[in-house]
Amino acid sequence: MARDDRPALSRDAVAAVWRIESARIVGALARYTGDFALAEDLAQEALAEALVTWPRSGVPASPSGWLLTVGRRRAIDVFRRRAALDERYAVLAHDQGEDGAEDALWDPDRIDDDVLALMFTACHPALSAEARIALTLRVIGGLTSDEIAKAFLVPTATLQARITRAKKTLAAARVPFAVPAAAERAERLGSVLSAIYVIFTEGSSASSGTELIRVDLAHEAQRLARVLSRLMPEEPEVHGLLALLELTAARFPARTGPDGEPVLLEHQDRRRWDRTSIRRGRAALARAEKAGRGLGAYGLQAAIAGCHAVAASVDTTDWDRIVLCYEALGRLAPSPVVELNRAVAICMASGPAAGLAIVDELAATGALPNSHLLPSVRGELLIRLGRTDRARAELELAIQRCGNQRERAVLERKLADLG
Template sequence: MTDRAADAVAETFRSEWGRIVAVLIRWTGDWDLAEECAQDAFTKALERWGRDGVPDNPRAWLITTARNRAVDRLRRARTEAAKLREVAMDPDPGPAPADGGGADEADEADESGIADDRLRLIFTCCHPALPLEARVALTLRTLAGLTTAEIARAFLVSEQTMAKRLVRAKAKIRDAGIPYRVPPGHLLPERTAGVLAVLYLLFNEGYSATEGAELIRTGLCAEAIRLARLLSALMPDEPETLALLALMLLHDARRAGRVNAAGELVPLEEQDRRRWDAASVAEGCAVLDTAARRAARPGFYQLQAAVAACHATAPTAADTDWALIARLYGLLAELTSSPVVALNQAVARAMAEGPAVGLDLVGRLAEDPRLAGYHLLPATRADLLRRLGRRPEAAAAYREALGLTASAAERRYLRRRLAEVGG
């Protein structure tokens, strides 16, 4: 295996996994079979590309290889079924599954009006027959290629629990015969909430990676923003699509300031604001203004974008309007029961009213089982204890947070803070 071949396989996996799996699902109607055959194709690519060279069209090679594998599996299954019917003397075996022909990536014409293939596939996966959480998780796993562990963190559940939910979602699709196709344009709105959640969590994983050496997965952020732009153009009168785009732009504008030259995480109050992207801040604020004018009342993404705008437009950390941010999180808490929103509100109140207030609120949140294992809970507690000068307690909380995160950048930051408090 040459370095070039290994890099090509890795890059193709990152960029094309979702499309390849989608082609196979559309053809076979079997999610598990599609994923298994796609994985087999990538495994074969690791062997063949190093020996024969990288093909001119890696995606086409992988689709053909995966399709051939699926054909073999389906034929073998039919043969076995035929033998069983012969033994049972079944006079009516019924129609055999189609052998294929629909595995071409070029899909049949649809009435959705969605030109981008990746966005069409996300709408396809977000079927309203599934619970919202299930359709979002399944789309992130199948089309975005996020691991079960990454998705589990986004939903604040264990990896085992998320794995079971994914299995149940696939089973429901199979047992209920839910078709894998893009809905016509008039049915897109009923899937929009799921699509927005997919793009939101996709960006979040890119902006703060669950694990690995890098804090930020730039390519994932860029893809989420690209899709959010397309969605906003497709639904220009939907305030929350605009608000989500604004939220991403305002966060992404601060990307360069979040790590220093050594790749170390830099907390918001210590960031060099001259490194922030002023053009992205301006665009994000303009898009947010448009969303606000079109909304009867602020929604989930609009409120979060408003928080991001408070941070992005403050000339210095000291100028941040923490009282307003705390109120915005209060409005968010009325829309969702998310304990992460409550934790963010506690931080905002700590900054506005003092660390003792925040510490009391964080202490109450420690009783919420949904935050068990969430590393930012002890990390926040540690920071508030540090600000209060309670160094031994802060050190213990930093150690607890260290044991809960797999992100190399966050672990380096927590170790630095631990050293500062004498740990």
């Protein structure tokens, strides 16, 4: 390998380890220090040191252990500077060892509870809903500020300020780093479920970049949902969310072609769908239904995904049931995206004209002004109705708004096919 290639490969290794392990590292440091905001700062400092050290000295045998060790050393330095030589410092120093040797082994499953505690801390009711999700995406999902800002459709500076305020609020409120007691846990559950869902959504349909699916994020969300389902087995919406994630992820192998290009649902090879993930998803959905309280918003979305999972083709899919599920979902959790999906389902059940009427109503209200979703759906329905001139204008608008290169390429091909 050429010497000039080593720094680039080392930086890639740092980025890969951070993407996979950042939540566990921050969680472990939060447990050691008892300070959520400090833990994230320490992890970021360890990351910065890795970017300098690894290109020069090579990637360590245990990259995650190296980052955690550096973070713990920095924690000791912080407490020294604060002249806080108390029991907390003594424990940290003892754990670190006199020689400061890094952890030889890193067990990613050892601190699942730390990651879950991190989620409940980030979703504390002292924070606004936007701040909870933004902070969770940052410390759990490992997303950059730019990626989170795009998901929220806000400037990056605004998003960064939101995260900074959130950490300061947690510090001022002296929020403990811990999984809360059962009663308090139920109060925060909605925020935690929402955070996991947003992480998975960014993973399953990346808002920007060159890849359609960010499998690392999606799988992290699935893992967190499984941990949460074990912690709160009596909560049907926990199982509903897990079912939704499993059933959606089951289609990942067929959603992209050999070169990473998107493959639309009607063209997917359903033999490539992950049957194990489908079985897990249907089992989780059955547990949600067994509670006897009716399906919540996540459970209804899982039921829709389940209709796709058991169908042999697009034509044999139970579109009438999907329409009913979207109607129920629209009453439980109304949003323009739900209405847009309902329009697609109605198109499949009753024809494109019926679906277009709903999309036109959405457009008239100014819904989803910065999203490519509405014009792309509108363009597709107009194509099916033979209105190519109007369809062309909608697709051009969708291409202009689309931030993901893979999705944009699909729209460009569709536009080119119109001649």
